[in-house]
Amino acid sequence: MTSHRDLALSILQKTYGYPSFRGEQAEIIEHVVSGRHAFVLMPTGGGKSLCYQIPALIRPGVGIVISPLIALMQDQVDALTQLGLKAAAINSSMAYAEIERTKSRIRLGELDLVYVAPERLLMDDFLDLLHQSPISLFAIDEAHCVSQWGHDFRPHYTQLSALAERFPSIPRIALTATADKPTRKDIVERLHLAEGRTFVAGFDRPNIHYSIQVKHSPQKQVLHFIKSSHARDSGIVYCLSRKLVDDTAEWLVEQGCKALPYHAGMTAEDRSRNQERFLREDNIIMVATIAFGMGIDKPDVRFVAHLNIPKNIEAYYQETGRAGRDGLPANALMLYSMQDAVMQRDFIEKSEAPDAQKRIERQKLNALLGLCEAASCRRKVILEYFGDTGEPCGNCDTCLFPPVTFDGTVAAQKALSCAYRTGQRFGVGYLIEVLLGKSDERMERFGHDKVSTFGIGKEYSSSEWQSIFRQLVALNFLTVDGSEFGGLKMTPQGQAFLKQKETLRLRKFSGKTKEVAPKPSRPALTFDDEGDRQLFAALKAMRLDLAEEQNVPPYVIFHDRTLRELAIQKPESLREMSGISGVGEKKIERYGEAFLDVISEHLRAY
Ligand code: ADP
Ligand code: ZN
Secondary structure, three states: OOOHHHHHHHHHHHOOOOOOOOOOOOHHHHHHHHHHHHHEOOOOOOHHHHHHHHHHHHOOEEEEEEOHHHHHHHHHHHHHHHHOOEEEEEOOOOOHHHHHHHHHHHHHHOEEEEEHHHHHHHOHHHHHHHHHOOOEEEOOOOOOOOOOOOOOOOOOOHHHHHHHHOOOOOEEEEEEEEOOHHHHHHHHHHHHOOEEEEEEOOOOOOOOEEEEEEEHHHHHHHHHHHHHOOOOOOOEEEOOOHHHHHHHHHHHHHOOOOOEEEOOOOOOHHHHHHHHHHHHHOOOEEEOOOOOOOOOOOOEEEEEEEOOOOOOOOHHHHOOOOOOOOOOOEEEEEOOOHHHHHHHHHHHHHHOHHHHHHHHHHHHHHHHHHHHOOOOOOOHHHHHHHHOOOOOOEEEHHOOOOOOEEEHHHHHHHHHHHHHHHHHOOOOOHHHHHHHOOOOHHHHHHHOOOOOOOOOOOOOHHHHHHHHHHHHHHHEEEOOOOOOOOOEEEOOOHHHHHHHOOOOEEEEEOOOHHHHOOOOOOOOOOOOOHHHHHHHHHHHHHHHHHHHHHOOOOOOOOOOHHHHHHHHHOOOHHHHOOOOOOOOOHHHHHHHHHEEEEEEHHHOOO
């Protein structure tokens, strides 16, 4: 047993160049090496890959990695090859001869790891091949794709249950970053992992700063955010619609940013070209629908911004989780509005899903709105949603700039009665006009200029009422009725509140100017010393040259994190350099001299 541990540690240090395991990595690896099944829940950037890669190296045979995204397999293979490992991918984008060659290498047990898409794996001839070959393990990546409750269900994944019958003695390790309780249960059942062990790491991503703001001029807000905190960084801007993606990308380019669009309405070539540029160049902003991102393991994405609210907290966490995989500081910014809530609600109602699922999705949307309006730590709200507990984090907008609250009891009563008196079918804009006593022809036609709530809300501005209504929706006192007009209806909780006359504290609307200029969290990569910053830039340039020579993404050579440490430590020999995290044997051999030259040149100049 312990010898497996020692072996695993020496692989970690020599091959990967990392000094020690994180969290439960060592336990998981030992468990899988001994031939048992495992289900691993770990946040993005937590280090899931090592949990199957190292066992695949220790156990005899080839490790089969099932992943849904063929477009990204090559990058994963490149990264492993850079470490000196023997890896290949098999997918429909490859030439016949190449596939045949890889198959024969599988049969001979010549490879350490092979990446395949589930549809390929499940072909009869491929299963036959696996039966004739030495297989060390099956790793099922993005395992939430197996569940209809997850947010990215893929029908082919469900057929992976066949692995348990066909290869009962080969360990299966399923991995995912996001899974609520029903999804977890589904994964364990469908992949027959009950007799294995589940490893749940904490979900926290402490290096990500969360910030959620009211949306008023989204493109300007996001530009301000980029210019003030991320002028030289890579990041993703998520939009709900293709049109908004195109418009926003174009606008950002006009404003001098390197922005590219990505959505399912583009041709496959255009999409993969943009994805490629995002992975290979520095400082690209990808403006995308959620079609973009799964499996993108670019470690130095420094920010994720949402111009529209995501579908629910799981989706939000998954999407923002793409920032800061390297552990360095990163920012997540979400802009939200009542219109977004109405739109998401509309999607749910119009979908073909059975009622039971719609009910779950409505609850999930409500939880997201609760997060948007939270007056307490955002991270705490998110982690509690996943069943984790914690203290206020000190690294989110509400921790850093606690919102002021006020006694909103009377305001809430007025707002709720107004919705009630006007028949519970009007949207927030109309209700506010009634409260402010601004009658128009339509209002007169409905006789709403005569209701008792007409003109009783003049103590607040329209924006303040907007904020009050959003909070009432987030508190689930009011709900959007799912019609395209976004009518607001009172819920049983809302009724109970009116009856019981409890006091209610609400978040005070903080005014427009302050929200246009969010306090950015510090820029992601800071250097105390200007010389170090310049050396870092020079090391990055060297990395880009080496990457372009080999046509691989720069991060498979070294991560920013490693370059940053090189810039600060300035090793002067290969031996010193090998002490830096992320510098393994193969990398020293291939790139040691090149980077040492950059450092010594810098030292001479200074
Ligand atoms: P996940 O798949 O969970 O999102 P990865 O496996 O891609 O995460 O790991 C995230 C980053 O952390 C990678 O750059 C990886 O090399 C690094 N990493 C993983 N384990 C360790 C470790 N024990 N020490 C240092 N870095 C690690
Ligand atoms: Zn916080």
